[in-house]
Amino acid sequence: MAETLSGPDRSGEEQAALDSYSRTVTSVAAELTAKVAALNVAHRRAGGRFVVGTGSAVVFTDDGFLLTNAHVVGHADAGTASFADGTTTPFHVIGADPLSDLAVVRADGPTPPPARLGEADALRVGQLVVAVGNPLGLTGSVTAGVVSALGRSLPAGTGRATRVIDDVVQTDATLHPGSSGGALATADGRVVGINTAIADVGLGLAIPVNGTSRKIIAALLATGRVRRAYLGIAGTPSPRSPRAGSAAPTSASPARRARCPHRCAPAPAGAPACGSPRSSPPPRPPGPACAPATCCSPRATRPSPAPRRCNA
Template sequence: MKLQHVVPVMLLSAVTSVGSMWAYNKYVNKSPYTYTVSDSNRIPSNYAGFFDGGANAPTDFSEAAASSIPATVHIKTKATRTASNNLPKRSPLFDLFGFDWDEGMAPRALPQMASGSGAIISDDGFIVTNNHVVDGADEITVNLSDKKTFKAKLIGADPSSDLAVIKIDAKNLPFLLYGNSDEVKIGQWVLAVGYPLNLDATVTAGIVSAKSRTLDINRRQSKVPIESFIQTDAAVNPGNSGGPLINTSGQLIGINSAIASPTGSYAGYSFTIPVNVVKKIVADLMKFGTVQRAYLGINYAPDNLSDEVKKQEGISDGDGVYVLDVTKDGAAFASGIKKGDFITRINNIPIRTGAEMQGQIATFRPGDKVKIGYRRDGKDFNIDVVLRNSGGTTDIVKTSVLDKLGADLATIDSKMAKEMGVKGGVMVKSIDENGAFSKTRMEDGFVILKVNGKEVSNVEEFRTEMEKAGSSVTLDGMYPGYEGIFRYPMKISE
């Protein structure tokens, strides 16, 4: 072939090759990290750091699991219920038909067993778990992962947050390091550790699905529930309660507390008490014996209000928590916060919902100073607020055993004592639905004469004997107008 014929063919082949490569790169071989937006090739701000290694996370959880399993315990409890709690109160008909409480209707012991999990938080045997795991227990047994067994005692409990602290007599124990739940991010890997369904130590993995969830489940055990759960899809079943939720560094970021399930077993969602709340509650229980609850002193609008209700109540739209009212002796009122303000930040942490605000305030004590950010008439303000207790002061709150009974008590006067033929006694004027008395068949008007067989003539003597009694107590007494002695065995929990 002549040269003049070869050159055009070579040129045509070169042009065709270059064109094919250009077309392939442009239309076929697109990179997954190539973006086309309306004005430029800028990556959206919500993807900042995503492709420079910032989104990478470890997929091998063996080290985190190895560090957490020895510090996770199996808790078994035994409680003795009494059949007398389910019997009707004695009436005049008992006398007519000749029944006698002490002989024909003696209480019968009904043992009940339960189990859960717990996280060791110190080398000398302090363990955090759920209140509902140990509530009302006569006996608490702790099994370590190495099969060693210990008897535990209850140090303190907080039904509002569903947390409790127990203690075993042991030294040099492995324990979990606290993490920071404020730094927990939606989508990050987490591990749930515990003893579900009476199995040995079990680890499950999942991601953080949401933060600051409110389920209102703690209202079953407290009038003032504290809820700001971390939601995960790590499998949690009965028996996991009280066990740790850890991050991939093996740090404790929460205590598993609840599941959302139509069957009672895991169905995709589990809920965890954030560790920043846990740290504060545990410290209070160990130091003061009761939780030092801080309050901002506001009433705020629920997060799920409809547009119609907002319009009726005059609530405008805005970021943050809408202040419906402020209490006159509260911290917010003293700092100048008013109805109509939006709480937007606490110590520079953004606040969008009531659950987020509650979760932050729950980590402080009365007397602590926090920086509150709020919006008023479209303008942002920051102010220092000194939190207060429920009484409107910054004093340390102390509780007595009488606070746990849930009853209004009064010493009977000499006239009533004479009519009843006794030296004195303590009348139960009214019974609260959430106290210890409410778990018996006791009714208003009952006059307590003995505590565990020791006579009491007034409220102070009653208090003294109750403090000696511990968690189990038997009360003997009478109802004015009825003959005979009535007996009420019961449990006193924190």
């Protein structure tokens, strides 16, 4: 009975490795838990009613600026931020960029020291990462996993524009609703991603912290928005062109005569062409009579209707 209830017989190396893993996760949790806030934002719905949404945000400056997702703040201008030590402070939105799903808010009260930002371009598949956030409103939740893939793409957009976010980090660290805007950190405690979406169980996605996202954050801090260049085609009103056929040649072409069901008899040498409105009618030789008004005349030619597509 004692042997049945005893724990597994782990070797010293296995125990040391497990302790090393635990020390890594606990050290990251101790460093970042206090620096990740829980956001409460009121969103206006149809009919004028308000719905409170939750998310997370990471303190990244000494003067109270926090980094989160654009879909967490939505169209709101303000909200409240709660920290792991129990303090709550209001915040206001500095700027949001839905095309990168990043937003910057500023707390109106004191905040913990900022988290250190890392470089997502240096990540490797299989590397240990720790996610810190506030899923389901549970402040200071920590999960651990690995980088399961790199270079993913995530579509993001507004009602007028759509963009694909590149170099998205995929991780198997467990994420839940409310984890959006939280930190994805490496073993040294540096934030390399902002958790943004859940593709499926065990498939979390994070916006990378790299050179591109740093430029977006700088633009949000400076102007509250991100200006992008677009390449496209613009149209201007213009007068309609003359109707097709009004400038058609007066003489009947060989191709037009070939399509005519009433073939015109060939004109004698030196005589004007059949169908010319300014010429006198040619003498009628034996054979079918010339019927210029039926097909050979340019005025009698009508364009055939364009075929309709079956999905129109």
